[in-house]
Structures are given as C-alpha cells and as structure tokens.
Amino acid sequence: xxxxxxxxxxxxxxxxxxxxxxxxxxxxxxxxGFHFYALVVxxxxxxxxxxxxxxxxxxxxxxxxFYLPLVLLCPGMTMRLFAEERRSGTIxxxxxAPVSTSAVVLGKYAAALVTYVAMxxxxxxxxVVLRRAGEVDWHVVGTxxxxxxxxxAGYLAIGTLMSAMTSSQLVAIxxxxxxxxxxxxxxxxxxxxxxxxxxxxxxxxxxxxQMGELSKGIVDLRRVVFDLTLVVAPLFVTVRAVDAWRxx
Amino acid sequence: MSRPTKRATSSTAxxxxxxxxxxxxxxxxxxVLANVAVSRHFRRWDLTSHGLYTLSPATVQTLHGLESRVxxxxxxxxxxxxxxxxxxxxxxYGAETDRLEVRYVDPDRHAAEFxxxxxRFGVEAGRTEDGQIVTDAAIVVSRVGGKPFFLTPxxxxxxxxxxxxxxxxxxxxxxxxxxxxxxxxxxPAICFSTGHREKRLDxxxxxxxxxxxxxxxxxxxxxxxxDASRPDADKALAACRMLAIVGPTEPFGADEAARxxxxxxxxxNLLVMANPVPDPDRKALLPLGLDAVTSAGGVALxxxxxxxxDGKRRLPGGFGEQYFAEPRPHDVTLALLGERNQDLKxxxxxxRSIGKTSAGSVVPTELLVTSExxxxxxxxxxxxxxxxxxxxxxxxxRKGPLAVAMAAELPKPAGSTLPxxxxxxxxxxxxxxxxxxxxxxxxxGAVFVESAISWLVAxxxxxxxxxxxxxxxxxxAEASIGEVARYVMLYMPGAAALLGLAVxxxxxxxxxxxxxxxxxxxxx
Numbered sequence: 001x002x003x004x005x006x007x008x009x010x011x012x013x014x015x016x017x018x019x020x021x022x023x024x025x026x027x028x029x030x031x032x033g034f035h036f037y038a039l040v041v042x043x044x045x046x047x048x049x050x051x052x053x054x055x056x057x058x059x060x061x062x063x064x065x066f067y068l069p070l071v072l073l074c075p076g077m078t079m080r081l082f083a084e085e086r087r088s089g090t091i092x093x094x095x096x097a098p099v100s101t102s103a104v105v106l107g108k109y110a111a112a113l114v115t116y117v118a119m120x121x122x123x124x125x126x127x128v129v130l131r132r133a134g135e136v137d138w139h140v141v142g143t144x145x146x147x148x149x150x151x152x153a154g155y156l157a158i159g160t161l162m163s164a165m166t167s168s169q170l171v172a173i174x175x176x177x178x179x180x181x182x183x184x185x186x187x188x189x190x191x192x193x194x195x196x197x198x199x200x201x202x203x204x205x206x207x208x209x210q211m212g213e214l215s216k217g218i219v220d221l222r223r224v225v226f227d228l229t230l231v232v233a234p235l236f237v238t239v240r241a242v243d244a245w246r247x248x
Numbered sequence: 249m250s251r252p253t254k255r256a257t258s259s260t261a262x263x264x265x266x267x268x269x270x271x272x273x274x275x276x277x278x279x280v281l282a283n284v285a286v287s288r289h290f291r292r293w294d295l296t297s298h299g300l301y302t303l304s305p306a307t308v309q310t311l312h313g314l315e316s317r318v319x320x321x322x323x324x325x326x327x328x329x330x331x332x333x334x335x336x337x338x339x340x341y342g343a344e345t346d347r348l349e350v351r352y353v354d355p356d357r358h359a360a361e362f363x364x365x366x367x368r369f370g371v372e373a374g375r376t377e378d379g380q381i382v383t384d385a386a387i388v389v390s391r392v393g394g395k396p397f398f399l400t401p402x403x404x405x406x407x408x409x410x411x412x413x414x415x416x417x418x419x420x421x422x423x424x425x426x427x428x429x430x431x432x433x434x435x436p437a438i439c440f441s442t443g444h445r446e447k448r449l450d451x452x453x454x455x456x457x458x459x460x461x462x463x464x465x466x467x468x469x470x471x472x473x474x475d476a477s478r479p480d481a482d483k484a485l486a487a488c489r490m491l492a493i494v495g496p497t498e499p500f501g502a503d504e505a506a507r508x509x510x511x512x513x514x515x516x517n518l519l520v521m522a523n524p525v526p527d528p529d530r531k532a533l534l535p536l537g538l539d540a541v542t543s544a545g546g547v548a549l550x551x552x553x554x555x556x557x558d559g560k561r562r563l564p565g566g567f568g569e570q571y572f573a574e575p576r577p578h579d580v581t582l583a584l585l586g587e588r589n590q591d592l593k594x595x596x597x598x599x600r601s602i603g604k605t606s607a608g609s610v611v612p613t614e615l616l617v618t619s620e621x622x623x624x625x626x627x628x629x630x631x632x633x634x635x636x637x638x639x640x641x642x643x644x645x646r647k648g649p650l651a652v653a654m655a656a657e658l659p660k661p662a663g664s665t666l667p668x669x670x671x672x673x674x675x676x677x678x679x680x681x682x683x684x685x686x687x688x689x690x691x692x693g694a695v696f697v698e699s700a701i702s703w704l705v706a707x708x709x710x711x712x713x714x715x716x717x718x719x720x721x722x723x724x725a726e727a728s729i730g731e732v733a734r735y736v737m738l739y740m741p742g743a744a745a746l747l748g749l750a751v752x753x754x755x756x757x758x759x760x761x762x763x764x765x766x767x768x769x770x771x772x
Contacts (some may be wrong), residue, residue, distance in 0.1 A: 017755045022748025026741050033736035040732050051331055057253065122740055137297045195352075204287060212332060217296035225286040229279040236275045240268045247553055 003099030007107025011081070015115050024076055025119050028069050035065035036126045054139070055130050060144040061211025070155060070207075071184060075176030077115060078159025079169045081108045082242070086167035091245070101242045105235060109160050116152045120145070140217040147214030150223070151207055154230030155180050161234035165240045183207070292339070300417065301336050303344065305745045307424045310664065311344040319349040321365050321388040325356050330404055330419070334387070337419050369396045385466055389426035389651055395435055397426045398466045429468065436705060439488035443477035444496035444536075447678055457494060458687035462673045463698060469705070476575055477504055482511070489705045490517040496536055497525050497679035505540040512670050513544055515661050517704040521675040521697075522599040524553045524628065531629040533600075545656030545672035546610040548603040552597070552624030552646055554676065555639045561619050563595075566641050570597045573616035573652050575696070578614055580703045583694060592692035595685060599677035600624070601650040610655035615673070616696070621646035652676040653696075655703070 015021045039058045060066060085091035094104060124145075131135050155176075162175040187206030193199040203209055210223045294301040301548070303311075320338060324331045338350050355362040371390045385398040399422050406416040440449055440457065449471055452458040461471035474484040477500075485491065491508070493666060500508070512518050520538055527534040533551045556562040556571030563570040572593045575581035584592050594616060601624040604612055624646035625631060631639050641647065651673040660669040679685060685693030 017295065017751060019748065019752055020753065022744065026745045026748065029741040029744055030737065033740060036736050037729075041280050041729060042644050044729060122744070125740065126736060139295045139297045194358075200287075204283065213336070216300075216332070216336070217294060218301060218336060219293045219295055220291070221290045222283075222286050226283055229282060233275055233279045237272050240272055244265070244268060 003097075004107045004110075005101035007094075007099060007104050008110050011108045011133055012110070012114060015077075015111055020080075021077070021115060024073055025178035028073055028119050029122060031065060031069055032123055032126075035063060036123075038065075039063075040129075056127065056144060057215045059126065060147065060215035061208065062215075066211070067184065069208065070151060071177065071180050074116070074152060074155035075159045075162070075173045077112050078163050078176060079173040080163065081160055082164040082238075083172040084165055087169070095246045098181065101239050101246060105160065105239045105242055109157065109235060109238075110240055111200075112156045112160065113153055116156060117149065119224055120148055120152075126204070127247060136218065140215065143217050144211075146219070147211050148224045150227040151210065154227050156196065157231045157234040161238045161241070164238045217232075223227045263386045286341070292343070292654040293490050294340075301340055301714070303340055304420065304424075305626065307341075307420055308344055310424055310427055311341060311348070314345050314347040314427070314431075315349065315697045316391055316449065317347050317349060317352065317390075318430060319388075319390050320423075321369070321390070322350065322352045322386070323355055323365065323388065324352075324386050324401075325354050328386075328401075330386070330401060330500075333417060333419055335403070341423065350510065366586060369398075375423050379735075387426075389423075389430050391430045394430050395468075397430050397468050399423075399426055400466070404681065424474065435470050436489035437472045437487055438464055438701065438705065439472050439491045441476040441491060441493045441496070442473050442497040443475045444493075446493060446497075447682065449473055454577050454682060456683050457681060457727055459683045460681050460694070463686070463694070464701070468522045469701075471652075476508065477501070481507060485511045485516065487517070490519060491703065492519040492521070492681075492701075493522045493538065494519075494681050496522060496538075497534075498543070499534060500537040500541075502537065502540070503648040505537050508541045509544050512541060513658060515664060515670050517667065518542075519675075519700060520549070520671050521678040521681055521706055522549055522600065523598050523677050523679075524551065525631075526628065527643060531605070531633075533628060536597055537577065539605075542672065542674050543605045544610070545658055545674075546605050546608045546612045547654050547656055547674045548605045549674065549676070550601045550603045550624060550646065552601055553628040554599045554601055554618060554622055554650060554652065556618050557621040558619035558624070558696065561622075569599075570595065571622070572596070572692075573618060575616055576614045578613055578655060580699045582699070583695070584692060584699075592695055593690060594692040594696050595690050596652060596677045597679045599652050599679070600650055601646055602674050602676050610656050610658055612654040613673075614651040615655050615700075616651070616653035616675070618648050618650045620648045620654060621651055624648075624650055655700070668706070671704045672708075673704060675700075 012023050036059055037112065039055050043058070085094060095101075127136055127141050143199045159172070159176040159181050162179065163169075163172040165175065166172050183205055184207055186202055187208055189202030190199060190209060193202055204222065204226060210220075210227075213220055213223065252650070271592065279553075298429050303413075318491045322331075322334055329625060329710050335352075338348075342348050342350060355367055368392070369385070386404065387399040388396050388398040389399065391522075398753075403422045404417070404419045440446070442448075447455065448459050449457045449461045457471075464471045469489075472488070472489075474481065474488070476485070476493075482506075485507075491511075491770030508516075508518070518541065520542060521537055522538060525534040533553065536549065539548055553569070557567040558569050560575075561571045562568040563572075573596050575584040575594065577585060579589070584594065596616075617655065623641040625639060625642070626644050626646070635738075652671065656672045657668060658670040658672065660666065664696060681697045683692075684690060685697070
C-alpha cells in the first residue's frame, strides 16, 4: 500500500506539473462547454415533448461531442505512463525500488483516473446552471457521472496497457485510440445489425447504449460487469507485461 | 556462465513466459465467461427519483397473472423520442413474465416486415415530407386468436397543458391497459343509426363515414350499423357503448324517439350530428323528430340555417354557409384550444344552430360557436326562392354568436356504478364526421369528432397504475443564454488555463532555484 501511494503521488504530481495535462483539461472544457451551450440553446428554443429526455440526458451521451473527448483524451492521458519512463530510462529506477509491480501499475493507473475525474469535475457546474433554469433529477445526474467514470476507467486501463507495450508515446496513443475507437464502432453495430448474435454482441459493448441508460437513471448489471472487465483485464495484462521486463 | 546454468536460466525464462501467457489467457477467458454469465442473469436498477421505469404493483400483478402469450409489435422508428422509453419499459415488463413477446419493427429500416404487420393488423401508414414513415398505431398489442389493441403515440404521452408543455409518461398505463384489454377480448361497440338516410359507414367518399369508422377501429372500437327504426332495436342498442346519428335526412318517428330517449336516460351515450334538411313539399326545414331525445339533455335542434358573415371565419365563395367554428373550453375541445392547435380548423357546412331547452334540470355546455356576425335563418326557402344576393338577417332570425355544438351530462340513473351519467353531444352539422374532415387541412373536424366520441364513451382510468411525474423541464430566457455561453466557454476553460499557467510558472521558478532538478523522480 505504501508503495502504491508513493507511485500514485509521484505520478499525480508529474501529471499536473506538465503543461500537457492542463492543455488537455482546457481543450476538454472548451469542447464540453460548447456542447453544453449548444444544448442549452436547443432546449431554450424548442419544446421537447419526450417523457424522459432533458438536457442532462442530452449532455451525457446523445452527441458525438461527448464521446470525442473520451476517445481522444484518455489515450492522451495514459500515453506517457510507461512509454515515457521506458524511453527516458527512469523505469529501471522504478522497477528496482522495493515496490510490487501491481503497486506500480495501479499507482500510475489511479493517478490517471484521478486526473480524469478532476477533468470532469468542473462540468458539475453545468448541472448547477441547469438547476437554476429548471428541474434536475440529481439521481440521474449521479448515474450519468457513474457512467462517465466507468467508461473512462475502462478506456484508461486500455491506455495504460498500450503504454506498457511500447516505449514510444506516439505508438501508445495511436494503439490506445485504435482499440477504443474499435470498441466504439463495434457498439454502433447495435443500430446496424438485425436481432441476432452480432446485434447482441454489439449491444453488450455499446458505450452509446450504456450512456443512454445511465443518463436516464438506469443501472444495468451487464454494463457494470463489462466495464469492470474492461478495467481489470487490461490492468492484469499490464502487470504481467511489466513483470516480464522486471524479471525477464 | 557455464552451459548447464545457461540452460537452467533459459528454461526458467520459458517457464515464466509460459506462466505469464497462461495467466493472461485465463484472465481473458474469465472475463468473457463473466460477461456471458451476467448477460443471461442480469439485474437492472431504476435510480430515477420518481421511479420512472419501475413497474407499479398493479402492472406486476397483471404480468404475473398472464395465462396466455401477449405480443407487442412496436412500430416506432429508432429515432422516435418515445422509442427508448418504450424499450426500457418493455424490458422491465419482460423481466416479470416469460409470456410476453416483443418485436421491434422500424418502419424506416424494415419495410417488408412493417408491410407484413400492416397487412396482418390493418395499420395505416403515410410518409412525411422528409420521407420518414409515420404510423397511426405506434404499438400493436395482441393475443393469439384475439383482436388486436392499437396504441397511438398520443396514448403514450400526456403532453400537459399549453402553458407548461411538459410531457408526462403514460406508457405504463397504456401498456397495462392494453394487456388487460386483449385478455378481456372486449371491444366496445359504437353504433351508427340507419334507416333515416343517414351518412353511411361504408361510404369511402368525402361525404361518407368510412374514414371515421377506420379511425374508430384503430382506437379499439367496433363501428356497428344498427337500424334504430326496427321494433326490436332495444336489443341492439343494449350492446352499444354509444349511438351516433349522423346526417339523417328523414324524420324519426315518435316511438323511435321515445325508445332512444329511454335508452339514453337509462345510461346510453348519444352523438347527434344533424344538418338542416330542406323539405321542398312544405317549403320549410324538416323537423327530424330528435328534439324529443336531445331535450333529455336540455338541448334543442333549432330549425334554422346558419350563415357566417365574418370574413375571417367564412370560406371564400358562397354566402357564408361554409365556415370555421370556434371551440369553447370543455373536455371535448381541449385538443383544439391553445396556440399550438391554431391550425386545427373545424369546418361546418350547411349547419343549424343548437339551442337550450327551457325545461329540465340539465344545463348543456357550448362546445363550438359562430362569430357574432353569424345568424340562423329561419325561413330558408324564402331566401332561396328569391335567389338574389347575399343573405341578410331578418327580424325572426337567430342572432349570433350561435352555438353549433353542445354537450350535456345527464344525472346518473338509479343504481348505476359508472363514474358519470349518460352523455350527449349534439352538433348542428355532419361535416366534421365526414371523409373530407380527415384530410390534412381540415383535420380539426376529425379531431373534434374523435374527442367527442372519447368523451362520450369514456371509461375510468386505471387508477391502480399511478401517473408518472412530468419530465424535468428547463426554461432559460434568451438574455441568460449569453451569460451561460460566457461561463462555460470562456470563464471555465480560462480559469483552467490560468491555473495551469500558474503551476507551470511556479514549477519553472522552482527548477531555476534548483539547478539540475528535472521531472519529479524517485518515490515519495
């Protein structure tokens, strides 16, 4: 645990003192801000007569502007976790320290996850703005942010694995983006395939449907389990990969 | 290093790699198995504040009590705002019973399948200007061997009043009602009187009732013609939820009228739509003999011919015998009121005015009226024979504004357990019920007639399935939009940029004070 906390603190500090993290946060807030503003204009000028559709539902998952930052920012946040250390040679220092491989991987991953959550945290102010203009179901807001965290956690785990597979940050970001984009595209198959195995498979991995449900206040065990496997499996492989450098 | 030691190291490395690979493969298999298992045995939680997708005990009880299979054919396009709500709720229904079959047929994507459903159930569809298919039935609920129950989008949502414009879900109520109805297999009969040269149900022309009959079937009613002049009409009437007398041109006999009145007072519901009928022999308008019936509700059919002289109401051409009637607030006219419904015009042609009788305790309510400039000409033949120029109001004529449709609710008969007494709607023209009123431009008339029939045959709501709350609404003034834009697109990213700059400057200053210091290294 001590080893984990040490790695976590070091990683968090290094993430926040680099201009990259702040640049990512600014870009993210610009994109999200524009997205939110567009929705506010829409809902202020159009009466939507759907029974369970409001600005919160629209913001969380009904537009590509929600998924774009997820697909692009998560790989950007994780690309340097291991690749940079391997390139600069600091990984040797880290691996010879009396810290278990799991603590190293989990510490780095947790730091990326906290940065990701910190990036989303200001968007709660959007909901406060909405609350001033109308009604907000805070339970639905809660499940929406649960979705944001679950999906982000999975994507960051994939990014962590890709960063551990290469010593080039560029290759890491490209690989992570490709895997995440493939998952996203697979999910879109839900709207293309007719009922059957392909449709069910696409529906199971569909991030679009997942956010559609969570942004309406529905928590489905299948989605939660899928997200958890998307976190656990890549992190497990990452641990084995780092172990392989350490002992192999 | 000696050869045996090298070999030993090499075999250890192979064993380590093999073990790592096995672990990775095992983890992947476990992950897949966990997902397969949970996809078969899963749970969903509705965490909305008001349990929007949580089924009421009445619905759960209905589903648990299902003894035969019930099918839902959902004909909503994927892009429809109701599609996800319907899907979520049907998932919840499916979790309670295995006797429910749900098929989703997107009319835009599965044209052939949609056509098959259309043929099977007689669903009508049209195309919007952008090519999207719209159906009058959004969902068809059916049981093998039973009659289908049609649900229209309007039955799934309560759009709220004009001021609020906040939608309220009625999906669960509609679904549970539909299931109970198909199991019941009862479809209320709406009877149409014949025998007095009334408008015909099988007439598909602009002056026929075929369109109305089709709409009624979609709304789960049977349109049944009955000859009210037959001596044994009582038996046929007993099976009618409502009787419609539309456009009669021959008078009802006194016996007939008395029979109809007795049926009405005893709990029947009656819709009378009667134009003035010229009698060339008498050179006067023909009394239809229905006053004896309508007077039970305090309503009288005036023997006059309405001319609308207000240029904003009357149709161009003619003398004002064709005009748009104005709705007055009542349950029947709710769908026609408000700014949103200004396009719904109710065309009247060759109409009579409707009055109140002085006797009786029932006070009828006006549903539709003319303008102040309209008048009801009593001596129609005198004007018609002159055939010269525009009609003018004479001293004997009725002065506008005139009521051209009225509704009344009679006292409940003794021992009645129904939620309301017998109901009566009397309209001074048959036009709103005719085929021409079902065209897009004149659909106000059709909406009025459908609303009147809904009110007449109203059944109590399923009180055991509670109303869902209205969707969360947002009202933002235009002036506030600029403020929101500044906050979310300028202040917030700007604050993050400044914070990042401050961190970077501080770090640079620290680095300068500690020459040789790099990125944070070491642990702790």
